Amino acid sequence: MKRKPLAITTTSGILSGAAVALLFIFFIPHITKTMWEKIFEYNWSLQWIPLYEGYLLYILFMLFVSALTIHHLRAEIPSLEIASALGIYYGIVSSLATTVLMMMNLQLTKGFIYLMFYLETALPLVCIAIIFGALGAGIQYWICTRDGDSKDSPGSQVLHSRILLGVLPVVFILVLFLVFISPDIVVSGIRSGDIDWNPCCERMDFIDKIDRTGTDSISISMKADQDKYPELAPRPVFFISVNGKDLSNMSSIRAQGLADTIDPLEGLLFADQSSVILKGPDVSNSSGPCYVNISEKFSKRAVRPLANYRV
Numbered sequence: 237m238k239r240k241p242l243a244i245t246t247t248s249g250i251l252s253g254a255a256v257a258l259l260f261i262f263f264i265p266h267i268t269k270t271m272w273e274k275i276f277e278y279n280w281s282l283q284w285i286p287l288y289e290g291y292l293l294y295i296l297f298m299l300f301v302s303a304l305t306i307h308h309l310r311a312e313i314p315s316l317e318i319a320s321a322l323g324i325y326y327g328i329v330s331s332l333a334t335t336v337l338m339m340m341n342l343q344l345t346k347g348f349i350y351l352m353f354y355l356e357t358a359l360p361l362v363c364i365a366i367i368f369g370a371l372g373a374g375i376q377y378w379i380c381t382r383d384g385d386s387k388d389s390p391g392s393q394v395l396h397s398r399i400l401l402g403v404l405p406v407v408f409i410l411v412l413f414l415v416f417i418s419p420d421i422v423v424s425g426i427r428s429g430d431i432d433w434n435p436c437c438e439r440m441d442f443i444d445k446i447d448r449t450g451t452d453s454i455s456i457s458m459k460a461d462q463d464k465y466p467e468l469a470p471r472p473v474f475f476i477s478v479n480g481k482d483l484s485n486m487s488s489i490r491a492q493g494l495a496d497t498i499d500p501l502e503g504l505l506f507a508d509q510s511s512v513i514l515k516g517p518d519v520s521n522s523s524g525p526c527y528v529n530i531s532e533k534f535s536k537r538a539v540r541p542l543a544n545y546r547v
Contacts, residue, residue: 241309241322248305249326253333256294260334261341264290271419278426278468279434285422289415294361295368296411300404302326302372307401310380323373324366331358331365376401426468433469433534446528446545449513452520454478454528454547456504457511472532474504475539476512478519479527494518504530521547 268286275282302323306313313319335358425431449455456476475484476498482488485503489496496516504512519526530543 241312241318242325244309245305245322245326246329248301249329250333252297252301253330254337256297256330257334257337257341260338267415271416274468275419275422275426279431281434282422282431285418286415289411289418291360291364292411293408293415294364296404296408298327298330298365298368299372299375300401300408301330302369303376303404304401306373306376307380310377313377316374316377316381319377320370320374323370325369326373327366327369328362330369331362334361334365423468427470429470429534446543446547448521448547450515451522452517453513453515454519454526455511455513456528456530457509458504458506459508470534471506472534474506474542475531475533476504476514477529478514481518483514483518 272283272286305326306319306322309322313322338358422431445457447455458474475482477483481492481494483494483496483498486498486501489498494516496514496518499513499515504510525546528543528545528547529541530545531539531541533539
């Protein structure tokens with residue numbers, strides 16, 4: 237019995253589109269919440285990592301299903317152009333099925349605003365489905381017809397025609413493995429200081445107050461709400477300079493040969509109500525005001541100014 241390519245391609249597109257929609261509705265939100273939520277709190281710009289991982293998985297999935305469809309229909313397809321057209325049609329049907337199911341879910345669970353936002357972001361998925369649906373179909377048809385024209389044995393021809401269908405699932409599994417381990421890689425980069433803190437909202441202001449407690453002494457105190465501090469963030473290191481001289485801790489003061497002191501010796505620490513007292517000729521206001529600059533460092537590279545006072 238002769239199969240109908242259009243009907244089979246339609247069925248393939250609907251089923252694959254429904255599968256993708258189910259992943260978007262159930263699997264991806266779970267992955268984002270459990271594996272990426274705390275990372276986004278620390279650095280919101282890292283959202284591109286799971287986004288592009290998802291795009292890559294979607295591309296591989298579109299390539300595989302379109303190639304698989306053409307593989308089963310190769311006897312009914314007369315030319316490469318027809319195969320590519322079926323691939324485009326498959327991409328349209330699949331992306332429409334995904335979009336419709338996602339819209340229904342958002343309308344029922346989130347409301348109209350989320351629905352409009354999704355419609356604006358659905359275009360890349362539609363384009364990916366059409367482009368890579370056509371590409372997968374064209375490549376698979378070319379492999380099948382090339383084997384048909386070759387002088388290899390029938391068994392070898394069948395093996396060649398299934399190369400793409402065998403390679404794509406392996407690559408898909410490797411990328412899926414990367415999806416699961418990439419949060420751990422990012423977290424290790426955060427804790428080692430290779431990834432800086434970059435929250436989407438305003439950073440917390442750690443410095444509470446700076447007071448002059450005497451002619452040659454300055455007190456600096458800080459506030460640190462541990463509950464609001466990102467769980468993954470390494471504790472910041474604070475740098476204090478007075479009139480351009482580094483008075484962050486006793487080691488840096490001694491290294492410069494200065495006569496100043498700091499209490500405690502290790503400098504300003506990240507803790508609520510932590511404070512330091514600077515004393516010495518370089519913090520004296522007898523010859524003019526002192527300019528105190530305080531900065532913080534979370535990563536190995538970035539130093540952020542915290543406060544600039546004239547005391």
